[in-house]
Amino acid sequence: MRFAKGHGTGNDFVILPDPDGVLPLTPAFVAALCDRRRGIGADGVLRVVRSAAHPDAEASSAAAEWFMDYWNSDGSQSEMCGNGVRVYARYLAEAGLVAPEGTFNLVTRAGVVPVTMGEEITAGMPVPRVYVQSEAGTNGAVFTGTAVDVGNPHLVCPVDEATLERLDLTAAPAIDPLIFPAGVNVEFAAVGNPPAGADLYRRMRVYERGSGETQSCGSGVCAVAAVALHHAGLESGVVVVDVPGGRLTVTSSPAECLLRGPAVIVAHGDVDAQAIRQLAPLHS
Numbered sequence: 001m002r003f004a005k006g007h008g009t010g011n012d013f014v015i016l017p018d019p020d021g022v023l024p025l026t027p028a029f030v031a032a033l034c035d036r037r038r039g040i041g042a043d044g045v046l047r048v049v050r051s052a053a054h055p056d057a058e059a060s061s062a063a064a065e066w067f068m069d070y071w072n073s074d075g076s077q078s079e080m081c082g083n084g085v086r087v088y089a090r091y092l093a094e095a096g097l098v099a100p101e102g103t104f105n106l107v108t109r110a111g112v113v114p115v116t117m118g119e120e121i122t123a124g125m126p127v128p129r130v131y132v133q134s135e136a137g138t139n140g141a142v143f144t145g146t147a148v149d150v151g152n153p154h155l156v157c158p159v160d161e162a163t164l165e166r167l168d169l170t171a172a173p174a175i176d177p178l179i180f181p182a183g184v185n186v187e188f189a190a191v192g193n194p195p196a197g198a199d200l201y202r203r204m205r206v207y208e209r210g211s212g213e214t215q216s217c218g219s220g221v222c223a224v225a226a227v228a229l230h231h232a233g234l235e236s237g238v239v240v241v242d243v244p245g246g247r248l249t250v251t252s253s254p255a256e257c258l259l260r261g262p263a264v265i266v267a268h269g270d271v272d273a274q275a276i277r278q279l280a281p282l283h284s
């Protein structure tokens with residue numbers, strides 16, 4: 001089975017080219033592929049499939065040829081992945097399936113996303129909706145945060161620099177299942193001085209639903225930017241967010257949320273699907 005491997009600011013993905021949607025992907029198979037010791041290892045899987053060939057995307061096939069079929073490393077699916085969109089786009093361009101410059105549309109479970117190609121790649125993310133206050137419990141403390149919908153759910157908890165540094169995110173923070181019945185991605189964000197050209201700056205770590213602590217989360221960065229603008233009383237602005245894996249920039253207004261940053265394909269290869277299938281019981 002052909003695969004590629006790529007990442008966006010250290011958020012890494014196994015990419016499975018499957019234009020006609022014939023691969024029998026299951027949660028256990030995806031989790032085995034993402035196993036960092038026995039499989040290829042990744043935060044998630046991006047199946048590259050034509051929208052006309054996937055039941056979740058058929059209705060949008062007139063708007064966009066390709067569908068990002070995104071899976072977390074535990075085999076669950078999510079509506080959105082901001083870094084996934086950008087890495088998927090880089091894959092399409094390197095495979096000659098879209099032009100390396102210009103803009104094209106990509107279908108996701110959270111709707112159609114416009115993507116602008118270049119040295120860095122920009123995704124036109126769903127405009128974040130800031131909705132309610134909630135809490136995350138971790139490291140023996142309870143952190144108050146703001147819930148944000150970016151197509152997928154987020155809880156953004158402001159913390160100081162020292163707390164951000166020392167948080168142990170090896171275990172999932174406790175969250176309110178009444179507010180987040182399908183789980184939530186939890187971001188911890190500290191304020192810093194904005195670099196030239198930015199209105200606001202945050203440093204962020206994330207515990208992702210379905211993947212654990214990752215080096216970066218694009219939709220999480222959009223959520224952090226939305227809360228930063230909200231707290232500053234701004235409707236629009238440029239927010240730079242540093243994550244453990246690098247830097248992402250959000251340019252936000254009531255009409256759009258543009259997420260910009262690097263996206264790289266690092267490998268192409270063949271994976272022994274039978275060997276991965278044999279691992280699958282470990283993950284079911």
Ligand SMILES: N[C@@H](CCC[C@H](N)C(=O)O)C(=O)O
Binds near residue numbers: 219
């Ligand atoms: N890393 C992603 C988000 C992936 C999905 C998330 N774990 C969820 O379950 O919603 C990003 O870059 O946005």
